[in-house]
Amino acid sequence: MAEKSCSSASSCDRESCEGCPSKQNQQSFQVDANAYSEIKNVIGVVSGKGGVGKSMVTASLANMLAAKGYRVGILDADITGPSIPKMYGLRGPAVADDEGIYPMITENDIKVISINLMMPDEESPVIWRGPVIAGVVKQFWSDVIWGELDYLLVDMPPGTGDVPLTVFQSLPVDGIVIVSSPQELVQMIVKKAYNMAKTMNIPVLGIVENYSWLVCPDCGKKISVFGESHIDEVAAGMGLKVLGKMPIDPQFAALADGGFAKAQNPYLEEAYRALTASGK
Numbered sequence: 001m002a003e004k005s006c007s008s009a010s011s012c013d014r015e016s017c018e019g020c021p022s023k024q025n026q027q028s029f030q031v032d033a034n035a036y037s038e039i040k041n042v043i044g045v046v047s048g049k050g051g052v053g054k055s056m057v058t059a060s061l062a063n064m065l066a067a068k069g070y071r072v073g074i075l076d077a078d079i080t081g082p083s084i085p086k087m088y089g090l091r092g093p094a095v096a097d098d099e100g101i102y103p104m105i106t107e108n109d110i111k112v113i114s115i116n117l118m119m120p121d122e123e124s125p126v127i128w129r130g131p132v133i134a135g136v137v138k139q140f141w142s143d144v145i146w147g148e149l150d151y152l153l154v155d156m157p158p159g160t161g162d163v164p165l166t167v168f169q170s171l172p173v174d175g176i177v178i179v180s181s182p183q184e185l186v187q188m189i190v191k192k193a194y195n196m197a198k199t200m201n202i203p204v205l206g207i208v209e210n211y212s213w214l215v216c217p218d219c220g221k222k223i224s225v226f227g228e229s230h231i232d233e234v235a236a237g238m239g240l241k242v243l244g245k246m247p248i249d250p251q252f253a254a255l256a257d258g259g260f261a262k263a264q265n266p267y268l269e270e271a272y273r274a275l276t277a278s279g280k
């Protein structure tokens with residue numbers, strides 16, 4: 001039987017595309033890493049909405065991996081709201097030469113690249129349109145000399161916009177961790193992030209809940225500041241693991257002002273295990 005032509009989109013439907021040789025030939029948007037980078041595992045840390053503690057989780061996981069001797073990098077893909085350099089007290093400018101851009105290195109040996117390491121000062125805003133921002137994220141992969149890394153953690157901007165799409169299409173992401181908070185809205189928002197990853201065939205390693213409780217400094221009682229957690233049901237509904245629940249801890253907030261290399265986060269052991277168990 002003659003092959004069906006794919007020259008016009010209208011000649012294709014779901015059935016006719018099955019078994020079509022062109023299907024095997026789908027265009028890859030993946031971008032080559034820098035010639036001096038050898039990265040074993042790329043893990044995205046995502047959230048449906050802003051401020052839920054994605055950078056906190058990214059940096060905590062990086063610290064845990066680095067403390068166990070893994071070679072770790074953080075690609076801060078949150079171009080309009082970068083917080084990783086500040087957390088580790090890093091100040092640019094990052095150095096570049098003909099071979100590429102060199103990441104900066106934290107006190108605990110984590111390589112970091114972020115737009116804030118390239119701006120004239122850390123308060124300069126990035127006033128760029130989506131495609132430019134997405135291009136910068138690709139350059140953080142293609143132009144940065146990461147060297148040999150066991151794990152590159154990508155701190156994504158919140159939501160399911162241009163940058164997460166670019167990262168999922170352009171980088172060989174091995175899995176994502178979703179960060180969320182215990183609010184009513186959570187189920188719908190987590191599902192958006194989950195569905196985006198699923199559509200793009202990216203494995204979801206599980207969900208971390210942040211701001212799960214606060215311990216009253218006077219009476220020691222646990223207070224559910226953002227309401228009761230629904231994360232167990234939400235995760236079970238999607239067949240996902242809960243990789244940790246983190247309290248609001250003023251110590252984390254204090255360390256995030258420059259001393260995060262010293263932060264230890266005992267609430268993410270399960271997430272650490274999921275990363276290392278799935279790692280190459």
Ligand SMILES: Nc1ncnc2c1ncn2[C@@H]1O[C@H](COP(=O)(O)OP(=O)(O)OP(=O)(O)O)[C@@H](O)[C@H]1O
Nearest residue numbers: 050051052053054055056081247248249252253256
């Ligand atoms: N468990 C926690 N206890 C105390 N403070 C926290 C905790 N988690 C996050 N924070 C603080 O809350 C703020 C927001 O956290 P973070 O920057 O990690 O969120 P985010 O989801 O990455 O935000 P964005 O949407 O800007 O990317 C930061 O100031 C951080 O130090």
